[in-house]
Amino acid sequence: MIRVILLLLLFSFLSLFSFSSDLKGFSYKPGRGLKIKFLKTTVGGYITSVYEKSQEYEEFSIDDIAFLIYGKPVNRLRYFLELELDDSYSVVNGNERVKKKIDFERAYIDIETSDALKLRVGRFITPVGLWNPIHINVLKWTTSDPLTATKFFPKFTTGIQLFGELPEGFSYSLFLQKNKGISESYNNFLARKLIGGEVRKEFSDNIKAGLNGGWFEIRVPKEELTFLGLNAIYKIPRIELSAEFMYGVEKEKYIPGNSIWSYRLSYYLQGVYRIVKGNYAVFRYGFFKDKSDRKNYRILTLGWNYRPVYYIALKAEYQFREKKELNKFLASFSWMF
Numbered sequence: 001m002i003r004v005i006l007l008l009l010l011f012s013f014l015s016l017f018s019f020s021s022d023l024k025g026f027s028y029k030p031g032r033g034l035k036i037k038f039l040k041t042t043v044g045g046y047i048t049s050v051y052e053k054s055q056e057y058e059e060f061s062i063d064d065i066a067f068l069i070y071g072k073p074v075n076r077l078r079y080f081l082e083l084e085l086d087d088s089y090s091v092v093n094g095n096e097r098v099k100k101k102i103d104f105e106r107a108y109i110d111i112e113t114s115d116a117l118k119l120r121v122g123r124f125i126t127p128v129g130l131w132n133p134i135h136i137n138v139l140k141w142t143t144s145d146p147l148t149a150t151k152f153f154p155k156f157t158t159g160i161q162l163f164g165e166l167p168e169g170f171s172y173s174l175f176l177q178k179n180k181g182i183s184e185s186y187n188n189f190l191a192r193k194l195i196g197g198e199v200r201k202e203f204s205d206n207i208k209a210g211l212n213g214g215w216f217e218i219r220v221p222k223e224e225l226t227f228l229g230l231n232a233i234y235k236i237p238r239i240e241l242s243a244e245f246m247y248g249v250e251k252e253k254y255i256p257g258n259s260i261w262s263y264r265l266s267y268y269l270q271g272v273y274r275i276v277k278g279n280y281a282v283f284r285y286g287f288f289k290d291k292s293d294r295k296n297y298r299i300l301t302l303g304w305n306y307r308p309v310y311y312i313a314l315k316a317e318y319q320f321r322e323k324k325e326l327n328k329f330l331a332s333f334s335w336m337f
Helices: 002-014
Strands: 019-021 026-029 033-036 041-054 058-074 077-092 095-098 103-114 117-125 156-165 170-178 191-202 207-218 223-236 239-255 258-276 279-290 295-309 312-321 328-336
Antiparallel strands (some): 026 033, 041 058, 077 095, 077 103, 103 117, 258 279, 279 295, 295 312
16 A cells, blocks of 8 residues: 555656656656657556545545557557556455556547548547546546436447548547447446447537437347437636536347337536636536436535646545435546656
C-alpha cells in the first residue's frame, strides 16, 4: 500500500514540470505527454484513485493507470494506442485485491481523407452522447457517470467508424461492429454486433445538441437493444447546463423461439457553476427505469470539482437515493502526465 501511494505521489510531482530539448528531439508538457519528435510520437498517460463509501460498502482503489502512445507518422494517417491497468489495486471493506491484467482501452488508426470524411479502424470509444466520449476521469465533472452513459450502448466498439464535420455547424459519426472485440471483456456490454451513429449541431459557441441511435446484440444475457437519444449543452461564463435523454427497446431471447419485449429509459439534468477560479459546484438529477427488471432509480448528485490546472482534478460528490441506505459518497484524485 505504501509503495503504491509513493508511486502516485512521484508521478504527481513529476507531472508539474515541463522541459524541452531541441537537440535531443524531446519535449514534455504536463498533461500533454512526452513528444519524441524524430518518431512523430507522443507518450503520456493518466492515473486515477477513487474512494467510495456507502452504508455497507467501502472501497479505495487505484482505478486507472493508463499509458497513451499516439502520433501522425505521415500525412492523413494517425494512430492511437491506450493500455490500461483498470482497478489494479483496491481495498474493499478492509480486504486487499491486486489485479495485474493489462487491457487495450483504445487501439485504432485514422485515415483522414478530408474534414468531412475520416475513417477509424480498431477499438475506439463509442461516439454517443455527452459523457461517453469524455473518457479520462480528470476531464469529467464528477467521479460517477450518469446512467445514460452506461445502460444503453457499449462504451467501446471494435470495428469501423466514419466521422467528419459538415457545413452549417453539423458533424456526424457512424460506427459498425460485426466481430469479436479487442479486450471485449473490458466493456459494459459483451456485444459483437453493433451499429449506430450520432449527428451533432453547433448552433453557436454556447449551444450544441445531438441526436443518436443504434442497435446491438448482447451475448450474455441473450438480448437485443435498440436505442435512441437526445442531448444538449449550453455554456455561458461561469455556468454550464446540460441534459441527456435515452430510450431503449429490449428484445429478450432467454427462451428459444420466444422473445419478450420491454423497454428502459433514462435522463439527467446537470448544472455546473464556477465558484472561484478552479473550483466548481456540480448539481445533477438523474432518473432510470427498466421495465423488465422492475428497477427505478432517482439519484440526486451534489458535487465539488477542484481543478488547479487542466491536468489535475480533485473531486467529491454525495449521491442521494430513494432509499437512505443506498446513499453514497465518492471522491477521486486524478491527473494526466
